[in-house]
Amino acid sequence: MGSDGSDRPSPWHKPLVVAHRGASGYLPEHTLESYALAAGMGADFLEPDVVLTRDHVPICLHDVHLERVTNVERCFPGRSREDGRFYALDFALDEVRSLSATGGQRHGMHGFQIPTLEEMISMTVHLESKLGPLGIAPEIKSPSLHGEAGAPIVRIVADLLKASGHATDPSRCILQSFEPKALVELRQDHGVTATLLELLSGDPPSAAELVAIAARADAIGPPKSMIEATAGQLVKDAQALGLVVIPYTFREDESETRRYFRDYGVDGLFSDFTDVAVRARDH
Numbered sequence: 310m311g312s313d314g315s316d317r318p319s320p321w322h323k324p325l326v327v328a329h330r331g332a333s334g335y336l337p338e339h340t341l342e343s344y345a346l347a348a349g350m351g352a353d354f355l356e357p358d359v360v361l362t363r364d365h366v367p368i369c370l371h372d373v374h375l376e377r378v379t380n381v382e383r384c385f386p387g388r389s390r391e392d393g394r395f396y397a398l399d400f401a402l403d404e405v406r407s408l409s410a411t412g413g414q415r416h417g418m419h420g421f422q423i424p425t426l427e428e429m430i431s432m433t434v435h436l437e438s439k440l441g442p443l444g445i446a447p448e449i450k451s452p453s454l455h456g457e458a459g460a461p462i463v464r465i466v467a468d469l470l471k472a473s474g475h476a477t478d479p480s481r482c483i484l485q486s487f488e489p490k491a492l493v494e495l496r497q498d499h500g501v502t503a504t505l506l507e508l509l510s511g512d513p514p515s516a517a518e519l520v521a522i523a524a525r526a527d528a529i530g531p532p533k534s535m536i537e538a539t540a541g542q543l544v545k546d547a548q549a550l551g552l553v554v555i556p557y558t559f560r561e562d563e564s565e566t567r568r569y570f571r572d573y574g575v576d577g578l579f580s581d582f583t584d585v586a587v588r589a590r591d592h
């Protein structure tokens with residue numbers, strides 16, 4: 310039973326494997342094919358990073374720029390800003406759809422597209438009905454940059470998640486951001502009761518900072534190096550405050566992945582290689 314009272318079962322029954330950008334170790338990141346492969350490999354949650362197009366449609370993309378993982382430079386020469394970057398916010402959805410999502414240097418493939426967040430959620434719900442419990446973990450990218458451009462990404466994502474039922478289902482939706490302000494807005498202004506995960510970077514938080522995080526979020530997402538730097542103490546301290554701990558980002562190294570589950574006791578992790586992470590967890 311989902312914690313919103315729905316009859317959907319929760320994927321949250323043991324430490325979580327969150328498919329980082331889908332099965333991005335195998336296929337171009339943030340494509341429906343990549344998400345589907347991760348689901349087939351046994352991911353508990355699928356992670357779309359989210360930015361907006363010029364017409365304010367949320368799409369699945371890690372960067373606020375398009376050029377790292379698409380052929381935008383070839384398709385739309387002259388559409389970069391003065392800094393030479395091709396901002397998703399400068400392209401309409403139709404234009405984004407015309408691009409090839411190549412996966413950049415990691416894959417360099419053709420025949421893939423950037424999906425909208427709505428399409429990604431729709432496919433996830435469909436797969437959930439076929440494969441069993443499957444959650445989503447959207448990360449709202451650069452809320453401040455979007456806000457400065459008059460693009461209210463936090464509200465737009467909240468509205469979409471309300472429509473799909475994920476906004477009030479903490480067991481099937483983990484919403485992430487590096488910007489604490491966005492998490493506060495989600496809960497206080499938009500009534501989102503999904504699991505809120507604050508992403509961390511830089512130095513480990515002090516004890517007081519961790520208490521402040523626990524007051525506005527349900528989970529933390531530290532880089533794995535931060536856990537290593539504290540010899541795992543960060544996991545213990547955060548969990549003692551009721552925070553769920555889901556570090557990023559794990560690759561092919563199964564023994565390292567196993568160590569974080571077994572020795573550090575993390576509640577889940579973000580992995581580019583869902584199959585490796587599932588093996589490491591279930592070992």
Ligand code: G3P
Nearest residue numbers: 358448485508530557579
């Ligand atoms: O959201 C977890 C992890 O993905 C954060 O780093 O840069 O891959 O979005 P990034």
Ligand code: CA
Nearest residue numbers: 356357358448
């Ligand atoms: Ca992310």
